[in-house]
Amino acid sequence: MLSNKLKTKILISVLSACVLTLVILVGIYAFFPCKFRDEILKTCNNTPIDRHLVYAVIRCESSFNKDKVSNKGAIGLMQIMPKTGDYISNLYFGGVKLDLFLPSDNILLGVTYLNYLFEKFEDEKTALASYNAGEGRVSIWLENKEFSTDGKTLTKIPFEETENYVRKVLLYTKFYKILWP
Numbered sequence: 001m002l003s004n005k006l007k008t009k010i011l012i013s014v015l016s017a018c019v020l021t022l023v024i025l026v027g028i029y030a031f032f033p034c035k036f037r038d039e040i041l042k043t044c045n046n047t048p049i050d051r052h053l054v055y056a057v058i059r060c061e062s063s064f065n066k067d068k069v070s071n072k073g074a075i076g077l078m079q080i081m082p083k084t085g086d087y088i089s090n091l092y093f094g095g096v097k098l099d100l101f102l103p104s105d106n107i108l109l110g111v112t113y114l115n116y117l118f119e120k121f122e123d124e125k126t127a128l129a130s131y132n133a134g135e136g137r138v139s140i141w142l143e144n145k146e147f148s149t150d151g152k153t154l155t156k157i158p159f160e161e162t163e164n165y166v167r168k169v170l171l172y173t174k175f176y177k178i179l180w181p
Contacts, residue, residue: 056172075100078110132165
């Protein structure tokens with residue numbers, strides 16, 4: 001039979017483990033939020049782009065800060081460059097001026113741009129690299145045998161920042177699929 005002192009120690013240990021687990025879970029969900037869900041679902045439902053990938057891109061690009069402006073001038077949740085936003089708007093939306101600070105417009109342009117890149121490059125890692133480094137730069141890399149053996153898929157990404165970005169987006173996508181099925 002266990003003494004009261006031992007029972008108390010076991011109870012405290014179990015409660016501590018429960019509290020720690022709860023704190024860890026809250027932290028994980030806080031790190032991988034599901035903000036702007038309606039806008040993301042509405043936009044992704046009209047494209048083959050997976051919503052979990054969009055959450056991961058937004059997490060990496062702006063940490064869900066709709067007002068973020070990068071030092072290079074990229075704007076909003078999905079960090080769209082104004083020239084890229086205009087290009088995508090002209091290509092898909094008749095040139096309508098969209099507000100990059102407005103989450104619904106930013107997500108629409110970002111998801112449409114991702115879809116454009118996925119169609120152009122056909123390879124997930126290559127498309128994501130082009131989202132980060134620019135499609136022109138990635139096209140040049142694809143012509144270099146050091147970075148691509150087939151001219152279609154990057155086997156090596158020469159920019160460490162872009163390599164880390166692609167790795168992080170793919171990892172975060174897995175977390176979003178687990179946390180927000």
